Amino acid sequence: MSDTIDFGIDLGTTNSAMAVFADGEVTVVKNNDGWDYTPSAVWMNRAGAVWVGRRARERVFSAKDWPNVHLEFKQEMGLAGTAREFPAARVGLTPPELSARVLRSLRGDAEHQFGTAPAAAVITVPAAFRLHQNEATSAAAALAGFGSCPLVQEPTAAAFAYGFQNAGEDAYWMVFDFGGGTFDAAVVSTYEGELRVLDHAGDPHLGGKLIDWAIVDQVLAPAAAREFRLDGFTRDNRAWLGNFAKLKHVAEEAKIALSRTETATLDVELELADGSEHNFEFTLGRDQVDRIAEPYYVNAINLCRGALAKANLDTEDIDRLLLVGGATLAPGLRARLADPELGLGIELDHSQDPTTVVARGAAVFASTVALERAPAVPVAGQFTLAAEYPRTTGLTEVAVAGRFLAPSTMDWTGYEVVLDNPAGQPPFRTPNLALDGNGGFLTEVVLGEQTTSTFTVSLISPAGHRETVVPGEISIRHWLNEPGGTVLTNSLGLGQADGTFHAMLVKGARLPAVAHETFQTSVALRRTDADALIRIPIVEGERGRADRNMRVGMIEIRPRDVRLDLPMGTDVEITFEVDENRRVGVIAEVPLVDEQFEAQIDLSSVHAPEVAELERAQAEVEARLAELRADADRAGSAAARTRLTELEQGRQLELAKGEVRAAHTSAGSAAAADQKLREIQAVLDEVATDVRLPALLAELTTAISALRELVRQLGDAEDRAELAEIERRAETARGEGDPAAVEELLSRLGDLEILLLRRDGTLDVQVFHYFRQNEHQLTSRSRARELIREGEQAIARNDISALPGVNQRLRALMPATMPDPRGGVQSRNGLGGKR
Structure with a gap:
């Protein structure tokens, strides 16, 4: 019996599949229909009986049954309040519960084929899935009866499948995974026997289903409305949901057929307002569908280019483009991808079945993951071996650590162990190894290349007898292109007081991972102010x-939580920890009061936005886009114009508006609309920075000129060297037109200015004068007057060294609304506060 998981599942938006690794081979587990995949569809009748797969999906054509059929629920994983209703049975199931039904069906297929249901499986998730979506997937696995189910990203799994079939090849690959509901791209390296994902990009709301719906919305629905004179025949009209479910199904079938033919005719019965049914027939052309699909293809290709740029690679560096997902069967997409101008120009590899390759790769990875089992309990007459060793490896020599357990306490003096593989290539046997006082040992074994090496474990008593050991052997498989383990799918960090995101664990970090950094509070927390609050948002994403x-948690520090007042600038040590199953823990420690605060991470309360909220956000984006377009023209910013052109060519706003309309009837579309509008705003943030570039450059010139004089008066050799370096970098930033580089240089100039002013006490005098001028704003007038007098006396006797202490005590009296007098002195790692 294998001691690794071995089963892999691709839990897809449209279809799901399962594969198993056994005897060095990967095979797909077929379902009861003999298919390699199972449609991710669930149907429940009035009696509460459930069908999954083909039979469920076909019920969309039944006027009686279609309201009790649910598909594409993967898009709503992790969203609270999104239960799908089955009116006939008067039952509602959440997306994780629906996904569990699909997983349970796949598990049943494996039980039928192998006689025993698998205890666990590796389940794939989109690379762009966020924490709440991953957690919902794990919950679905548990509901389906699986034990521990590691999650692996879909493009990573696909790369494992290709790597298993192409062992020994040192190369760079890119995975292009265009699935039913999600898109993922991954840059993969196969080097010195290890397969690693260098970077990935994706969109959990970009997939083939969007092309299907675009065919419906742009072509089929308008044609049907004209033919049958239907009023309000749109997808956001709940009166026509049954007809749109049918049109979506036949649109998908036609799209698939167009992978092989130039035209496809669809035929469907539509129900009119009076309840009568009429036949609707329409012929689609391949070119027509390619035009409809173009913006989705463009967005996917742009994500690929972004992943390459982050990996510091170009298309010429990539040896092959691995095609994954049913949408990649479309000739139009393949032609575009092969084109170096319109696409990527990378050699296409479609040697694997794109519909099952993810499940196959998940099974490959599953064969490297130990199956969790309860430790064996030794019984009289035998010993139990607890051993640690890699189940698979790219090395030919590996360590094996073990410890023998006995039914009762015993003396291990004189006991020895031997690991023997006489059939190995080459044969291998350890010397007789003496056990330590706890029955333990550590040794190295030699493996045969690209084969499984099985070692018999012999425990020899002081009298020379061979004892009974359970398990009596261990197996280690050597292969090339060994999977490199799981990685973090999105960066995790903090939202700072200035509104910026500070990533502590970056996307692609190997799991488990830990990060530790020190930040400073941007406000004071006084125990007498019951309403004061320091809030530290825990954030997931990649935007600045x-x-x-996305905010996934919060740390809150209140006056009642601390035994001393916390002045502004108090150190807070933040620790992030993520385990191999992506469970996140965040702790904030305040050394001043020796207290720890744990983040409240609640992934079960993520809701899709309301339609009205999305419509407001859409209007804001449209207004800002128009304003920035005009600003870019006035400023003559080529960089801003380029970003706006790319935004328009990808039809990002058009796609977002489509999701807003669909949000009336779909929580998944609401989540997609929210994400797309945030992404557009992030691009507009960059456009705004580009537009500001001329003003930033002028500010930089003025700041450098002013600092030259200050360095001449107060600086030393090190200060002059720093200024020279800033000036050198300023010339580069001007030539490249890089706003981010200019802002960084302005920050460095500010730091140098503060250093110089502090050196002769000027800064402390300026800060003191600020407090004196704003004495009326401080919370304790009597204490403020006392400190002001103390500072004035220090200045009178020319004791400038006393001012920092006075200023620090005055700062503790600042209300939260009072601006910080230090300006640039405030740490860039400033934590937020709120009243």
């Missing part, structure tokens, strides 16, 4: 602004 990402 915290509010463009």
Whole structure:
């Protein structure tokens, strides 16, 4: 019996599949229909009986049954309040519960084929899935009866499948995974026997289903409305949901047929307002569908280019493009991908079945993951071996650590162990190894290349007898292109007081991972102010602004939680920890009061936005886009114009508006609309920075000129060297037109200015004068007057060294609404506060 998981599942939006690794081969587990995949569809009748797969999906054509059929629920994984209703049975199931039904069906297929239901499986998720979506997937696995189910990203799994079939090849690959509901791209390296994902990009709301719906919305629905004179025949009209479910199904079938033919005719019965049914027939052309699909193809290709740029690679560096997902069967997409101008120009590899390759790769990875079992309990007459060793490896020599357990306490003096593989290539046997006082040992074994090496474990008593050991052997498989383990799918970090996102664990970090950094509070927390609050948002995403990402948790520090007042600038040590199953823990420690605060991470309360909220966000995006377009023209910013052109060519706003309309009837579309509008805003943030570039450059010139004089008066050799370096980099930034580089240089100039002013006490005097001028704003007038007098006396006797202490005590009296007098002195790692 294998001691690894071995089963892999691709839990897809449209279809799901399962594969198993056994005897060095990967095979797909077929379902009861003899298919390699199972449609991700669930149907429940009035009696509460459930069908999954083909029979469920076909019920969309039944006027009686279609309201009790649910598909594409993967798009709503992790969203609270999104139960799908089955009116006939008067039952509602959440997306994880629906996904569990699909997983349970796949598990049943494996039980039918192998006689025993698998205890666990590796389940794939989109690379762009966020924490709440991953957690919902794990919940679905548990509901389906699986034990521990590691999650692996879909493009990573696909790369494992290709790597298993192409062992020994040192190369760079890119995975292009265009699935039913999601898109993922991954840059993969196969080097020195290890397969690693260098970077990935994706969109959990970009997939083939969007092309299907676009065919319906742009072509089929308008044609049907004209033919049958239907009023309000749109997808957001709940009166026509049954007809749109049918049109979506036949649109998908026609799209698939167009992978092989130039035209496809669809035929469907539509129900009119009076309840009568009429036949609707329409012929689609391949070119017509390619035009409809173009913006989705463009977005996918742009994501690929972004992943390549982050990996510091170009298309010429990639040896092959691995095609994954049913949408990649479309000739139009393949032609575009092969084109170096319109696409990527990378050699296409479609040697694997794109519909099952993810499940196959998940099974390959599953063969490297130990199956969790309860430790064996030794019984009289035998010993139990607890051993640690890699189940698979790219090395030919590996360590094996073990410990023998006996039914009762015993003396291990004189006991020895031997690991023997006489059939190995080459044969291998360890010397007789003496056990330590706890019955333990550590040794190295030699493996045969690209084969499974099985070692018999012999425990020899002091009298020379061979004892009974369970298990009596261990097996280690050597292969090339060994999977490199799981990685973090999105960056995790903090939202800072200035609204920026500070990533502590970056996307692609190997799991488990830990990060530790020290931040400073941006406000004071006084125990007498019951309403004071320091809030530290825990954020997931890749955007520079915290509010463009997703908040997944919060640390709150209140006056009642601390035994001393916390002045502004108090150190807070933040620790992030993510385990191999992507469980996240965040702790904030305040050394001043020796207290720890744990983040409240609630992934069960993520809701899809309301339609009205999305419509407001859409209007804001449209207004800002128009304003920035005009600003870019006035400023003559080529960089801003380029970003706006790319935004328009990808039809990002058009696609977002389509999702907003669909949000009336779909929580998944609401989540997609929210994400797309945030992404557009993030691009507009960059456009705004580009537009500001001329003003930033002028500010940089003025700041450098002013600092030259200050360095001449107060600086030393090190200060002059720093200024020279800033000036050198300023010339480069001007030539490249890089706003981010200019802002960084302005920050460095500010730091140098503060250093110089502090050196002769000027800064402390300026800060003191600020407090004196704003004495009326401080919370304790009597204490403020006392400190102001103390500072004035220090200045009178020319004791400038006393001012920092006075200023620090005055700062503790600042209300939360009072601006910080230090300006640039405030740490860039500033944590937020709120009243």
